[in-house]
Amino acid sequence: MPRRSRIPRTPRSHWLLLGLVLLVLCSLLGLDVLLNRAGTAATPSGSRQFVPESAFAGGSVIDPREPVVRHPRTRHLALTFVDGPDPQWTPEVLDVLARHQVHATFFVTGAQAAENPALIRRILDAGHEIGNRTLTRTDLRQAGDLRVQLELQATDLVLAGAAGITTNLVQPPYTTTGSLDYEAWKAFLRIGNHGRQVVLADLDSQDWLQPDTAAVLANSTPRDDRGAVLLMRDTAGPGTVEALDRLLPDLQRTGWQVDSVGGTFQLSGTANQAQFVDRIAGTMLVVAIQVSRWLADSLRALLWVATGLAALRAVVMLLIVPIHVRRSRRWEPPWQISQRVGVIVPAYNEEAGIANTVRSILASDHPVEVIVIDDGSTDRTVEVVQQLQERFPRIRLIRQENAGKSAALNTGLAAANSELVVMVDGDTVLEPDAVGRMVAHFTNPDIGAVSGNVKVGNRRSLLGRWQHIEYVIGFNLDRRVYDVLHCTPTVPGALGAFRRSAILDIGGVSDDTLAEDTDLTMALERDGWRVVYEEHAISWTEAPATYGQLWKQRYRWCYGTLQAIWKHRRAVIERGPAGRLGRRGLPYLLIFQVLLQVIAPVVDVTACFALFTEDAGNVALTWLGFLALQAVPGVIAFRLDAESLRPLLVLPLQQIVYRQLMYLIVVQSVITALAGARLPWQKLERRGQIVPLARR
Template sequence: MTRPAPRVGSHRKKRAKRRLPMRYLLPSVLLVALLAMLMLRGYVHSEVLADHRVQPPAPTTQVPANVLEGGPVIDARSATEPAKTLRIPDHKIVLTFDDGPDPVWTPRVLDAMKKYDAHGVFFVTGTMASRHPGLVQRMVDEGHEIGLHTFNHPDLSYQSPKRIDWELSQNQLVLAGAAGIRTSLFRPPYSSFSAAMDNKSWPVTQYIGSRGYLTVVNNTDSEDWKRPGVRAIIERATPEGGQGAIILMHDSGGDRSQTVAALDTFLPAMEQRGYEFTHLTAALGASSAHTPATGFALLKGKAFVSAVGVSERITDVLVVGLAVIGVLVMARFGLMLLLSFLHARRVRGKGFSWGPPLARPVSVLVPAYNERECIAATVRSLVASDYPIEIIVIDDGSTDGTADIVRALRLPNVRVVRQHNAGKPAALNNGIAHARYDIVVMMDGDTVFEPSTVRELVQPFADSRVGAVAGNAKVGNRDSLIGAWQHIEYVMGFNLDRRMYDLLGCMPTIPGAVGAFRREALDRVGGMSDDTLAEDTDVTMALHRDGWRVVYAENARAWTEAPESVQQLWSQRYRWSYGTMQAIWKHRRAVIERGPSGRFGRVGLPFVSLFMVVAPLLAPLIDVFLLYGLVFGPTGKTVAAWFGVLVVQAVCAAYAFRLDRERMVHLISLPLQQILYRQLMYVVLLQSWITALTGGRLRWQKLRRTGVVGTPGAQRTGRAAAGRDRRPVA
């Protein structure tokens, strides 16, 4: 039996399916890169890795007597000879500074040392040196020696040999990246005099020596970390009787202003007494403690320090950006609540009216492309309207018999207009051309109206200044998790926004699911444009610029079928996001224009740009920084801040649900929505940005419909209600 040759098209489809996840690749890579930068930042700022335990004094029975009675430099490098100690010759001072480099105090210490041509040793931590590599390089350039002070500053007597090796190697890695050197000098954190060596610290010193390091403690402690005053620091730092000394000071770890002030007095005073300030190896007559870092060690160090620098700069910018966006978003929430409250008082208050009640007929346009699952319920809901209407179904080249289904219904005042597939804007313009009346209602082919929807929707046209009216689009299939999330988004994110925009006079979008237009207004702006993929946003902005009022009718409810899969939701929101960007760009000149166009451009466009295009792009940072805080701290403050944002959102959502008379039970899924939905919207919006910046083109995408939303009852929604409601309405 001969096997038929495989079709080329089928292979292409298979390959296309395999490529489908690529749309998520760049957004995912950026998010992973951000997480990696935050993890690196947490690594060098970490309170998790740090160990602040300090060993209490222990017996000294295991420490050699020559160490306890010897000098401040301990050489335990030989495996065959006992450890020895070294002292600093008379009239020589080795100033040592611990815990830096600090971006504030280290430069001032270096300035003081340079002023008096003094040299010393800086025992740096890896965490600080990796964040301020330029200061390490300056130390080397100005003739100072560098010593290791571990990476995270733990008491090594508590640490395992593996952790000690890690502390040393990471510290050396940073030195290689910052200044291209390695060093043989080491000072243990929390160390003091050699006489303070005990049975806990001595094994560490031996191990450090076996790794090739000189352990440097001190024999003169300025105790500047206590901030006892400049005079006290000088007195405690001054050696007795012309003896040489290793003096302990600090250039980091807090306010070091007293240390800097003390140096300005101490350095010239001791030089006048014949002391020389030098680094350690020069004082001991030994070769330099520095050796060049080469090969892979140098490259790895440079890469690490560069990565830390990039992560510091980018995350600093992101932190500032998140703070700014956070303040703006909180201000927006407050404004939404206030203006929504005022809007509700206005439209529900006694005496409010748009003018004499309208009763003249209107035209309802239903653009439809392959809507066989939904179109019957849509048209029947319109026929049940309590307002005089004509219904025009524009079949945009459907291939599933949509037009035949409408005709087979044989319902009164329903016309079908056929056209070749040309897209939704062309279908709407064709419907406008066939409409008999001066007010045109537009809806989607998967949407159903309540009997009062059209009447509520057209009443604002009693005001001759009104050019368009936005209705209240609601999710009908909210019985799934994705549907419930979109239900929250529609009630809170869309309808609460519309109340705010209504009072501000800058409504950005008449929803395609339920909106009405004055025909004169449409004619003046050229009808529905196909310049963007968001023709509803485009025409709304055009109406604002032409001087028309665009208002919101909260009681004009329409029930639409929201996407039921992530793939379908992605396709819809991708088109919305990209189309909104196109509309903003198309109407950008409104910002500099005068009159109604300028008012919209300087109020409406910034609002839309900031809160629909920019802020959602940064929204995942809320969850990223939550993860950062949970891992690296401060955990309590991070969790409190995250829940604070959630509480504010929950308050706004609850108020929005109350205004829309919705059941609060759906808000149970709000926390999960905020975590997962944000990431999806981030991917969608970032992909839209990429498409816009690369000049890509995005075609119209038909969403798969199931027809689960039927003619609504009082509050009956979901599949069960839809199954009962998809009956002809008497």
Template sequence: MPGNRHRASGGRHEMGAGPLRTHWLLLAVLVLTLTAALLVDGYTQHMFKINNDAAPHPPGASGAVPAQVSSGGPVIDSASVPARTLRPRPYRIALTFDDGPDPVWTPKILKVLRENHVHATFFVVGTQIAANPGLIRSIVADGNQVGIHTFTHPNLGAIPPWQRTVEMSEEQLAIAGAAGVTTSLLRPPYSSVNDAVDNPDWGAIRQAGRLGYLTVLTTQDSNDWHRPGIARIIDSATPGGSAGQVLLMHDGGGNRAQTVAALRTLLPRLKAHGFRVGTVSEAVGIANPMRPASTLDRWKGRALLWAVKGGDTALTFLTWAMYAAGALSVLRAAIVLWAAGRHRRKPARRGPGVSTPASIIVPAYNESAGIQAAVRSLVASDHPVEVIVVDDGSTDGTADMVEALGLPQVRVIRQRNAGKPAALNTGIAAASFDLLVMVDGDTVFEPDTVHKLVQPFADPRVGAVSGNAKVLNRRGLLGRWQHIEYVIGFNLDRRLFDLAECMPTVPGAVGAFRRDTLLRVGAVSDDTLAEDTDLTMAICRDGWRVVYEEGAVAWTEAPASLKALWRQRYRWCYGTLQAMWKHRRALVQGGPAGKLGRRGLIYLLVFQTLLPLLAPVVDIFAAYSLTFLSSTRVISVWLAFLLLQLIMGLYAFKLDEERPSPLWTLPLQQFVYRQLMYLVVFHSLFTAAAGIRLRWQSMERYGTLQIPASGQRTTEKV
């Protein structure tokens, strides 16, 4: 939990350029592109299904359907006035296949047609073309014809006219993009014979005629969709007389093994009965309905196919991202809960207590709102201490306010503004004792905090100790959310890091160090904006143990506005990334440094960097699923995730002896706070990748600091 609070007038970060705004444009473009791809995929794959074309539909009124259409031939030219129809000639059969192309069955059907020197008309679905564009080229290359069966297979009579136009035009572009041709044949999904056409169907057929299409219905249904058996398919497909027929079969939409087997017997049988089998135009006696597509239509069609393919790819990516996010969330919960339980059961430290006096260093820049409360709480410690307040060029009278307290064990050192690391180093140099406690100027200690904080130094291997920082100003949703984050996130993680001996951060709000340890690692560096994380990692790499003392409680003032929270977390995240990069060699080192690298750094990379980046993907997928898939499943997954968070929260609050009442805000936190945090991570990563150096930023102060009464939890007071 980095604690940078200072602005440096001459530091290396002040002179850097401000963050570029292009990355927000990039993020917006990525999100909009992904959303558009998913909308295409959702519409094409989930708005309609390729169901049984022969399934019964409730009959509607048919008074508007012309008599010559109801009793006419299956090929309808609705653009003529009056509408006219055509029938196949005697002993002619137009062999048609619906709902393909299918990667399994269409090639097998094409093989049977080639073996029998027969051509057919394939009424194809646009989504199937997008998935199998090569099959359309094979169909056309073999001399067969294609007709449109709409892009997503809706009932044209049940959708508005604008959507019918989209369905037909997009299907036409798909054919042009895949095979370089256009067609004037249309078979509406769920259509059958002429006398089944009702008023809505006729409206769709008339609109198709105005767009230049001939509508092709059927006169003989093989019923192969129902898979009744090969013999029954053959019987249903065989004409009872000499009249010409438009025969309906299927090459897609399900298992077409019976269709392929029946076709092998049916074609020789029809030939033996004197029938000539061919395309619709051959059977009816009209001109070839297929024409070469224009160059523009070919490119538009290819773009459409790429868009549909992109939607499929985006959905695949989102699905795997969802699995990854879910797995990582469960894995992190399992790890931290297990570690917290182990940490809780660790044997208490034995041996003589540490009574050595400690020097408390308070770097302060414009802390007038709370510095007096902070200093009073430190002086009230039940452990012998001296307090050194280093005023880092404040302009609000911070140093004067401390001196006005007239406390004998408090020293004030004034210096020109040089940044928090410089202020801490000034305090280290001026300290009288070998045990050093560092605390921010917006933090108050309980009377026993210092004593508990220094006890782990009884172990000579311990070089630094992290205390337990708690949010003081918890009023309002933002305060409660930060309180939850501190308890669940920060403190559970510290128990894990303590157990794994890879503590990456001793927070600036409450931490203790050996002077010798600090001097060995070069004291506090200003290489990063997270000087506390940088310092802690350096200590770990030097071979020291860094432990967590949950009983050493400090109350800190958290940001009270979204703007202030953004600035704080952006600085923390960016500084942590800097520190991780600076200490990346720990990944290949041995000993304590290797534990930091292969445990701590990998944990930070996976769970505090990569996992937040998956959050927007999860949100977009959730919106997609609510729109196009099962809302029940999405809500169930979200509730399961929320339950996992609640379990972690209840356990963490129990460990920290906190009342669980703020956890009622967890559901709301998922909709606002979590999004803010992953935007922070994205912003930080882009800034780091772009090589932008940030300025130091001062924090707002709200004057809410107060010294907690001994033994009283702040949850009872705010």
């Protein structure tokens, strides 16, 4: 029901902000995937066509521009470390090298260097060399010239940003003398096109397999007196450090000269000072890589948090819902309430469904008086009600200028002649026993309001089925939990019973929020009244039939709920029913209806990107567990509501499509709330398509 007296503009900038956030998020996650995807090595073809025979003679430095192949001198060993730097093991390797006064060449990946720029500077300060291991440890035999250029230049930019240098030495991943073939040689030629030299190892410590120290030491020891290039990994762990600490003195005792690649091959100009522009660009790239890693790690942690929350919700349901079931089966009112009940129906442009609503109320088993408040309708709502009045004298029609739903409800409360009132929307159809079942709870003088069980009446379409699932699982199951914990935050506007005096004592129905039903319920509890849920008091509502209408409704609901939570935040420190609302209901609402909804889309995006990384298996299992835990309450809720399980067949599709829409609505609502904007009432279009269960 719109409130035309004040209609501020909806802040469209939220969409721009949300779009920019999603774009940045996806870009950073995409960068993280690029840097951390699961790499694979190509199988060597074995073909030596066009490869110089000298390249197979042992460890070498190859200048593909000539081409020239250089080999180390007798009893000279070039010590290289690859795939680092590693924040844990590289410092220990540096300590061992310093203790034995040996220099080495560290072929770093751009990704690792960006995450550990201080280690790059420490390596250089200790007199060691830096080489290029590509940005992402990609097998360059599978890459074209553009990819080779990007891998090498991106790593140079990282080095420029981290330490102000670039390097001319490249050690291609997955390529040693033993795996050299024609495809690798073509990759070397591409590397040479960019003015770089290739370093090939002929000794591989195999420390990445993490064998014992003796095995690493054996693999690293030269077989004869010919010079060699030794490949070790400063990311492998303690085996590398211990083997290195034993290898260096052994080699030095036997007359070997151990040095960096530049020192062993007597190369000059292995590194260059980076230009100022490259340093600036490199710094920006380093920051972007660091942020992408931090973001990916944080979002994967959120995946665990979301899965934990889903598991917690499932546990809460399994523990508390059976308690509600047992209580509801045993509950009997001490006496019957026979007084007439006023049923208040606020209506604005409800021509399509108002007749069905009024007829269903008149068909109630309990004595009722129907009070229709027309809030300035511009369609035939008034005419339809007047025609019904001619046949049913228990209908009262009150007309007023458009002032909003809260004002219409207050008008109805003022006109009611009964202490007990029921409020229903103008598109709601009641079951005959709904009113009687709700008012029976008022035999308990502590109860101020009763929530009914609202079901979707137009569930034949796919969108209708999705909303039906949401109502049964997300709304009615939660109300059972709230009922046991005595902290129900919302009596739905579609069906709720109240003590009229209790509402008047708190000043009537407030228009401070867009969720007047939630605001009213919380206000009653803060005034000391209990609110309960009657699962057998059933009404049928017409859910939005289009995605646009659904967006409007849920946006209003979510934003109004956030307003109500903020308005009644002091309930957290109050006592009695107010304290139970503040310390039980509000946290439950915020955690499972807001926080879980906000982080869940991020979880989905993170999971999708993580499927392309080395951690894909664990992330996929966690994500599937998250979905399964959200689906667990489904069967329970449908069984308790005596609903057919058939609609649950579309639950997987709902998780993929419908859920994303709900997430966006929650995110936009949170942004709107943080911005402090006020929204107009969103009137939905009704089509009068409710089909109660009895007619299905």
